[in-house]
Amino acid sequence: MGEVGVGWVGVGASVVGASHERAKKRNQDAIAWYPASQTGESLIVAVADGHGGERYVRSRCGAELAVEAAIHELRTLIHGGVATGPGKLSALSRFVHEHLPRRLCTEWERRVASHADASPLTEEELSFAGSPRIAYGCTVLAALVSSEYLIYLQLGDGDILEVLDDGSVSRPLTLDERLIGNETTSLASSKPWREVRVVFQPLVDSPPCLVLLSTDGYANSFRDDGAFLRVGSDLVEIIRSEGLSALDSGLKSWLEEASTAGSGDDVTVGVVWRIDQSADDQDPVETNSWHADDASAGPASVGDSPSTSIPESPSESAEVLDHGRP
């Protein structure tokens, strides 16, 4: 048997909050993937949460632009746009810590300005928001998983979990203790890059078998942090015993249950699962793979929330067709 390589597959869903449905408000979250197939040796997932308050009149759109911006910035790393060859990992680490936060925020502001140019804020919208940046305010979280390194970034509330092969769950980014009571840092903050937290993790030992990103509506639906962290280990158990198809078919309803029984908020989750592949035959090894039937079908659209489609070629413009939400 040849050397086992690492690949990844992603499954995600986004549901409108139970309290938002009562108030006839739309889902303010967004989720996006790169590549569009949601599988590969490298995979990017981004989620964002529009603030939804009366000032943030376009925060649903802001969230869409945020996941686009995150994908745009992170995919250059996959395609060698930052560093190649010896010393690559050190160069990438420096880039991630020193440049990525500002580039992400700048790219988001550029997209916001472009959207506002094409569709100017009305007088009423400006009276609430005061400025376009505020109007589109949102959080953003993203993960880039590859065979050599992991990158996590976060601005605002929400959660990123890593689960190892032994089922242990951890947060690669520590919680920001200031963020309680629905208060959050944001892309709309002044000098928002100062609030972006990043982790660059070279893969020395075994990479995590599962990574989860979620907007804050999910964790806020559990009685305490321990109950939420159990999601990570339970998902690993579910996938190993019943296959990725169980996650694919169940995720949307689990999130709906969370919002109804818990926070009432919009809930968005992206799950990335490691596939260990043999170089000899490219078939996933049994211990950490999804079933052959699932592999041929790919990570299909989840329920009513079709996945976001990001063109794979870096030469194409990042045209997001939808954002995986109802």
Added chain:
Amino acid sequence: MARRPGGEMATRPLHFIWIADCSGSMASEAKIQELNNAIKEAIPHMKAVADENPNAEVLVRALRFSSGAQWHVPTPTPVADFRWADLSAGGVTDLGRALSMIADQLKIPPMTDRALPPVLVLLSDGQPTDDYATGLRALMDQPWGKKAVRVAIAIGSDADHDVLQQFIGHTEIKPLVAKNPEALVRHIRWVSTAVLKAASAPASRVGAGGSFDTNVHIPETHDSGPTPSSSNDVW
């Protein structure tokens, strides 16, 4: 379908705390009894608001202060089970002690970081007789104290509006003024319904880093701030 991942789910706690002045002056002109009646009348309306927002678990308590301070309803009580036992009046006005006791309850723990911003309602008819500033500082030193929705009702003409304004902590929100029983009922109804409703479903707000601002949009009332005397005023 596979079982749902994760542990027990729960709605988010919303702590609502009445902070009631029970000093001797509250015994005059039946102010304390009108306060008791107004809170009792408000309970069904609080329950109705809570029913409309099932994702917020409204938990009610009450603290009384006069000479010292004591919990009148010490346990966070689901609003469906909340009952009001009448307060009596007598003693001085130890507001500082009351605020320190509230501050203790807003620490993490017993609060959790997944709670909704608490609502604190201060009702007073006079001037504090202890070091209220230390108590207020203790309250504001707590993250949940800072993020709490703080409203105040000035009962009668002798209430110290400056102190109440400091408690509120937002220049654009003024103390509500009740110079007669009808106004007291109206104000208590408002904080029990409109403010509670706003706190039950707060949107995310850009803040962090020490902001005093609450992310709860408190609906406007045209009934706050000093009012000219009228023939209906009895207090």
